[in-house]
Amino acid sequence: MTDTRMRRGRAALAFSFLVQGVAFALLVTRIPAIQDRYGISDALLPAFLAAVPVLAGVGSVVTEWVVRRVAPSLVLRWAQPVVLLALLAVGVGQGMIQVALALAVFGLAVGALDASMNMLGVSLQRAYGRSIMLGFHAAYSLGGIAGASLAWLGAHGGWALGVSYAPVVGVLLPLALLGSRWYVDAAAGPVGETGGTGSGRGVAFAVLLPFCLVMSFAYIGDSTVSNWSAKYLQDVLGSSEQTATVPYNVYMVMTLLGRTLGDLGVRRFGAAAVVRAGAVLAAAGFGLVAG
Numbered sequence: 001m002t003d004t005r006m007r008r009g010r011a012a013l014a015f016s017f018l019v020q021g022v023a024f025a026l027l028v029t030r031i032p033a034i035q036d037r038y039g040i041s042d043a044l045l046p047a048f049l050a051a052v053p054v055l056a057g058v059g060s061v062v063t064e065w066v067v068r069r070v071a072p073s074l075v076l077r078w079a080q081p082v083v084l085l086a087l088l089a090v091g092v093g094q095g096m097i098q099v100a101l102a103l104a105v106f107g108l109a110v111g112a113l114d115a116s117m118n119m120l121g122v123s124l125q126r127a128y129g130r131s132i133m134l135g136f137h138a139a140y141s142l143g144g145i146a147g148a149s150l151a152w153l154g155a156h157g158g159w160a161l162g163v164s165y166a167p168v169v170g171v172l173l174p175l176a177l178l179g180s181r182w183y184v185d186a187a188a189g190p191v192g193e194t195g196g197t198g199s200g201r202g203v204a205f206a207v208l209l210p211f212c213l214v215m216s217f218a219y220i221g222d223s224t225v226s227n228w229s230a231k232y233l234q235d236v237l238g239s240s241e242q243t244a245t246v247p248y249n250v251y252m253v254m255t256l257l258g259r260t261l262g263d264l265g266v267r268r269f270g271a272a273a274v275v276r277a278g279a280v281l282a283a284a285g286f287g288l289v290a291g
Helices: 003-028 031-038 045-066 072-092 096-128 133-157 161-182 205-235 243-269 271-290
Strands: none
Touching: 003 031, 003 072, 003 096, 003 133, 003 161, 003 243, 031 045, 031 096, 031 161, 031 205, 045 072, 045 096, 072 096, 072 161, 096 133, 133 161, 133 243, 205 243, 243 271
8 A cells, every 4th residue: 555545534533523523513502493493302302312322332233243344444435425414404404304304314324424434543553653644533533523513603693503514514525525535444454453362362351341331430520411411501690502512522622632652652652641641531520520
C-alpha cells in the first residue's frame, strides 16, 4: 500500500467520523424540539431514546456478519448516506409512526456505520504501525461541535427541524459519497498486532472484566450527556431551547481535547496508562456532577 493511498484513506475516514459527529449532535441536541413536533409524551420519550442505541447494537452485530462477505468500506460507503437521510426524515416526518421508523433506521445505520468506521480505523492503524485511532474520534468530536453549534443556530432562529436539517444533509451527503472513493481496506497485520495469543486461545473473561466495566460506565455516562442534557436543561432547569444545546457542545470540546492528546499519550505512556488516567478523570467528573 502506497503512502499516498494511506494518507488519502486516513483523511477520508476522518471526514466520515466528522460527518457522523455532525449528524448525531443535530439529533440529540434537538430532542426537546423533536418531542414537541411529534407530541411524544415524557413517559414514551425514554423508549424512543433507548431504541436508538439498542438498534445500533443490532446494526453493529449484523455488520460483523456482513463484513465476512463484503469489505467494511462498502458498508461504510452506504451506511453514512442512510444515517443522513434518516436524520432528515426525523426533521420532516408528519406523525409518530414516521419518526419511530426514522429513528429505527437511524439506529440500525449508526450501528453499521460505527462498526465499519472503526474496523477501517483499526486496519489503518495497523498499517501505520502507531496509534492514530483517537485522531479519528477527535474528528468525530469536531463534528459534534459543529453539529451542536448548528443546532444552537436553528433553535435561536426558531427554525423548523426540517429547515435546520435539510441544508446540512444537502451539503454533507454528496461530500461523504465523494470521500468514500478513498476509503482503504488495509490488510490485517500479524496475530501479535491484533491482540491474539501465541497459543491461539482467547483471553480469559476475568482479565477483560475490569475493562468491560470501564467501557460500560463510560458508555452510560456518554449516553446520558448525549441524550438527556438538552431535555434536562430545558425541562428541569428552565433554560431556553438554544441554551439547552450548549452542554453537549462543551462536552464535545472537552472530548476533542482529550482525543487530540490521546494518541500522543498512547505513544508515550502506553494504552493502559491512558485508560487508567481517563477512568480516574471520568470518575472525578461523575463525582463532581453528583455532588
